[in-house]
Amino acid sequence: MRPLAKLLLLALFASLGFAQRDISDLDRDGYPDLTQLHGVAERAAFLRWFAAVAEAQYTAPSPTWKPEDRDCSGLLRFAYIEALKPKTPAWFKQFAYFPDPSIPPLKTLSYPLPILSRSVFRVAGGAYQPGDVEAGRLVGRTTAQYxxxxxxVFLGRTPEVAQRGDLLFFIHPLASGSAYHSMVYLGNGRVVYHTGLSPEEGGEVRLLSLNTLRAHPQASWHPVPENPNFLGFYRWKIVANGKHP
Structure with a gap:
């Protein structure tokens, strides 16, 4: 083989090797490793941005949060995507009030994500495979159940396992609409969530304490281990990397 042809072939193999590493999913959690946050500081910053965006919707919903997305899972999706966006002066202008403006910016990821673009939510099991986006196994909009x-990833059923930016999930099989309901944990025993109804039906964002939830007249809303409707505290895979940080 001629030297030039050999060099070109080696370059091709090298590029294929890099491409393979770029789409690897070593923890088999359904997301390419390149689309997850690594390092304590980056993970903590994402959770803080996510929680701050969600909390800001309680004061005044952002005009960029579309009315058709204003429900309990829509709050999670909106805060997730906004947490990943570059934090420019124009970005901050969408918020009438922002509770934590001193968070360090993310350094390693930005929305749209590499490989996945805007299809950042998984809706099928299994490790990531090339073609998952095209096959609809990763999407830009989905429900609390997915x-x-x-x-x-599951953390546990008591608040001691959670930190600001983690999630709570409930299930009510006989409820109208989605049986699953989600909330954002803000730390210090507080949560923020959307009631799930459309704006026309009076849906709104509420912020309250876990103690208030524990006193809810319907025991199915109590965030306690003995409540079978309370599924527990969870953390986004983007910061969990297949295990509890």
Whole structure:
């Protein structure tokens, strides 16, 4: 083989090797490793951004949060995507109030994500495979049930395992609409969530304490281990990397 042809062939193999590493999913959690946050500081910053965006919707919903996405899972999706976007002056202008503006910016990821673009939520099991986006196994919009099952990892059923930016999930099989309901844990015993109804039906974002939830007249909303409707505290896979940080 001529030297030039050999060099070209080696370059091709090298590029294929890099491509293979770029799409690897070593923890087999359904997401390419390149699309997850690595390092304590980056993970902590994402959770803080996510929680701050969600909390800001309680004061005044952002005009960029589309009305058709204003429900309990829509709050999670909106805060997730906004947490990944570059934090420019124009970005901050969408918020009438932002509770934690001093968070360090993310350095290693930005929305749209590499490989996945805007299809950042998984809706099917299994490790990531090339073609998952095209096959609809990763999407840009989904429900609380799919977020729970494919985009998060279970932490436990008591608040001691959770930190600001983690999630709570409930299930009410006989409820109208989606049986799954989600909330964002803000730390210090507080949560923020959307009631799930459309704006026309009076849906709204609420912020309250876990103690208030524990006193809810319907025991199925109590965030306690003995409540079978409370599924527990969860963390986004983007910061969990297949295990508890």
């Amino acid at each position: 977020l729970l099952n494919h985009s998060t």
